[in-house]
Amino acid sequence: MRWFITGAGGFVGSHVADRLLAGGHDVVGFDAFSTGRRRFLDEAVHADNFTLVEGDTLDLDHLTTAMRGCDFVFHLAANADVRFGTDHPRKDFEQNTIATFNVLEAMRANRIRRIAFSSTGSIYGEPAIHPTPEDAPFPVQTSLYGASKLAGEGLIQAYCEGFGFQGFIFRFVSILGERYSHGHVFDFYQQLRANPGELRVLGDGCQRKSYLYVQDCINAILTVIDRSAEKVNVFNVGTDEYCQVNDSIRWITHHLGLDPVRIYAGGGRGWTGDSPFIFLDTAKIRSFGWRPKLSIREGIIRTLDYLQTNPWLLDEHA
Amino acid sequence: MRWFITGAGGFVGSHVADRLLAGGHDVVGFDAFSTGRRRFLDEAVHADNFTLVEGDTLDLDHLTTAMRGCDFVFHLAANADVRFGTDHPRKDFEQNTIATFNVLEAMRANRIRRIAFSSTGSIYGEPAIHPTPEDAPFPVQTSLYGASKLAGEGLIQAYCEGFGFQGFIFRFVSILGERYSHGHVFDFYQQLRANPGELRVLGDGCQRKSYLYVQDCINAILTVIDRSAEKVNVFNVGTDEYCQVNDSIRWITHHLGLDPVRIYAGGGRGWTGDSPFIFLDTAKIRSFGWRPKLSIREGIIRTLDYLQTNPWLLDEHA
Numbered sequence: 001m002r003w004f005i006t007g008a009g010g011f012v013g014s015h016v017a018d019r020l021l022a023g024g025h026d027v028v029g030f031d032a033f034s035t036g037r038r039r040f041l042d043e044a045v046h047a048d049n050f051t052l053v054e055g056d057t058l059d060l061d062h063l064t065t066a067m068r069g070c071d072f073v074f075h076l077a078a079n080a081d082v083r084f085g086t087d088h089p090r091k092d093f094e095q096n097t098i099a100t101f102n103v104l105e106a107m108r109a110n111r112i113r114r115i116a117f118s119s120t121g122s123i124y125g126e127p128a129i130h131p132t133p134e135d136a137p138f139p140v141q142t143s144l145y146g147a148s149k150l151a152g153e154g155l156i157q158a159y160c161e162g163f164g165f166q167g168f169i170f171r172f173v174s175i176l177g178e179r180y181s182h183g184h185v186f187d188f189y190q191q192l193r194a195n196p197g198e199l200r201v202l203g204d205g206c207q208r209k210s211y212l213y214v215q216d217c218i219n220a221i222l223t224v225i226d227r228s229a230e231k232v233n234v235f236n237v238g239t240d241e242y243c244q245v246n247d248s249i250r251w252i253t254h255h256l257g258l259d260p261v262r263i264y265a266g267g268g269r270g271w272t273g274d275s276p277f278i279f280l281d282t283a284k285i286r287s288f289g290w291r292p293k294l295s296i297r298e299g300i301i302r303t304l305d306y307l308q309t310n311p312w313l314l315d316e317h318a
Numbered sequence: 319m320r321w322f323i324t325g326a327g328g329f330v331g332s333h334v335a336d337r338l339l340a341g342g343h344d345v346v347g348f349d350a351f352s353t354g355r356r357r358f359l360d361e362a363v364h365a366d367n368f369t370l371v372e373g374d375t376l377d378l379d380h381l382t383t384a385m386r387g388c389d390f391v392f393h394l395a396a397n398a399d400v401r402f403g404t405d406h407p408r409k410d411f412e413q414n415t416i417a418t419f420n421v422l423e424a425m426r427a428n429r430i431r432r433i434a435f436s437s438t439g440s441i442y443g444e445p446a447i448h449p450t451p452e453d454a455p456f457p458v459q460t461s462l463y464g465a466s467k468l469a470g471e472g473l474i475q476a477y478c479e480g481f482g483f484q485g486f487i488f489r490f491v492s493i494l495g496e497r498y499s500h501g502h503v504f505d506f507y508q509q510l511r512a513n514p515g516e517l518r519v520l521g522d523g524c525q526r527k528s529y530l531y532v533q534d535c536i537n538a539i540l541t542v543i544d545r546s547a548e549k550v551n552v553f554n555v556g557t558d559e560y561c562q563v564n565d566s567i568r569w570i571t572h573h574l575g576l577d578p579v580r581i582y583a584g585g586g587r588g589w590t591g592d593s594p595f596i597f598l599d600t601a602k603i604r605s606f607g608w609r610p611k612l613s614i615r616e617g618i619i620r621t622l623d624y625l626q627t628n629p630w631l632l633d634e635h636a
Contacts, residue, residue: 085476085480086480086481089419089422089476090419090423093419093473097415101407101408104407105407105408125475134456135456136456137453137455138452138453138454138455138456138457139456140475140552141472141476142475142479143476143479143480144473144476144477146472147469147472147473147476148473150469150472151465151472151473153459154441154464154465154466154468154469155411155462155465155466155469157443157458157459158459158462158464158465158591159407159462161460161461161591162403162407162591232458273476
């Protein structure tokens with residue numbers, strides 16, 4: 001098997017690459033390194049069975065050429081920035097929707113028919129049911145990020161029906177862990193590094209969110225890909241728990257031995273389109289035998305440990 | 319009020335233009351006339367309050383300029399061809415998804431915040447519930463057409479949340495009536511005109527479908543736009559009945575006084591991605607006081623009458 005990974009230099013993509021390489025697989029990593037980072041591939045690039053192609057998913061010709069000879073595509077390249085969607089709607093649309101169309105067309109040209117796609121719990125908008133199952137009532141989109149991912153899901157499903165593809169769509173909660181480089185733990189740690197006495201919090205801190213440790217996330221993906229023969233596979237991926245932002249703050253500050261003054265922006269949402277309660281029903285993927293090994297709290301601690309030992313990642317953003 | 323209509327030269331768009339003009343409104347019609355037809359606007363172009371702009375929704379600059387000074391956008395331009403999606407997936411994606419993104423961006427540039435969008439019952443894929451309500455379980459897409467329209471819906475919803483838009487999303491069954499120029503009644507009539515003794519039927523003729531007369535469709539749109547103050551408005555639009563393709567054949571051949579040999583392609587679906595049973599729950603739009611005036615059978619007869627008196631439309635396809 002030869003695996004193709006878009007976004008191979010990204011947070012999740014680089015871990016998938018490492019895992020596949022460790023299993024002796026051939027891997028082609030594709031990344032434009034606009035948000036992906038070469039340092040995440042420091043180990044991978046030394047593997048004989050890894051090929052790195054620097055390229056943009058918006059360049060269909062290059063993508064098609066790079067994909068030649070592969071058997072399976074992990075489409076993980078994305079603009080993963082749910083928060084700033086209204087600042088640049090084109091970015092979500094191009095990098096999540098058009099890019100996904102290009103990936104599917106490149107696959108079709110290369111007669112590759114199996115794809116795994118990183119979608120998001122954000123596509124449920126503000127769900128009425130918690131935990132939210134995969135077949136929740138048809139949602140209304142509340143973010144450009146969610147809308148752009150929903151479009152990607154629909155395209156993949158249509159290619160499954162129309163062109164005999166097999167699609168694996170994973171609706172993730174927020175993923176945490178080593179190489180994590182955006183989101184609330186990153187923001188909080190960055191703030192506290194600059195000023196240990198003060199922490200600015202979006203919303204009122206009562207938003208309820210679910211998080212998953214990145215290796216648990218990858219275990220979930222690999223488990224399902226290995227075991228499902230269905231044409232279209234849609235899976236929620238998350239822990240069976242949620243926490244409030246305030247819980248997370250408590251864990252973070254305790255782990256760092258800090259007691260900052262908290263300054264709340266107020267309101268039930270962190271930003272326009274923020275879902276105040278994300279908690280996914282994962283019964284479906286659990287039926288395949290998968291279980292997360294780390295709790296949300298443990299995932300947050302691992303993330304902090306990584307950020308503390310990798311200050312370069314924060315310096316890039318400083 | 320100044321209304322902007324994309325796809326103004328299309329089947330539904332031209333009727334919307336006529337209705338708004340008859341009500342004394344200012345209308346800007348935008349169409350590339352790739353599938354739209356100038357003859358559908360024969361009356362409209364003689365109205366003082368009608369401006370016709372020939373342009374492509376994929377040309378964002380032109381679209382933005384043309385939209386200037388308008389208050390409301392009917393985004394009806396589309397590749398409405400659900401059947402041949404797998405022949406040209408890019409067409410659905412560009413004309414339904416990218417075009418919708420462009421319309422939203424043109425609106426944002428012009429500070430226009432109200433949009434009505436022609437979506438489709440096809441986005442329910444193969445629903446488990448009939449009649450299918452708007453909040454049916456999160457569907458799996460089975461056609462490129464459905465997927466491309468779902469993407470448009472999601473974008474509109476995200477712009478409502480992110481940019482203060484008001485969106486009206488109409489999930490239509492198949493629309494019939496004057497100026498109808500594709501779909502099964504058109505195909506059957508065209509076949510019978512060429513050879514009254516034989517009729518080739520996709521699938522087994524047992525597919526169950528719902529249809530709506532175009533003026534009933536426009537009544538539905540105008541009713542809701544006038545009466546709803548909600549931010550995101552999603553409505554099924556259809557009759558409270560369905561028929562089998564075989565019923566439709568009986569009505570058509572009886573009306574035309576023909577008794578052709580029927581040759582069935584076989585199978586439960588007319589084509590890849592065809593939904594064998596489309597029947598939408600319209601309780602929501604009915605709660606606004608709307609009712610269709612014509613039955614499916616009456617809509618089909620009106621369509622036949624129109625095609626018989628407008629052979630030019632068939633000659634174009636011959």
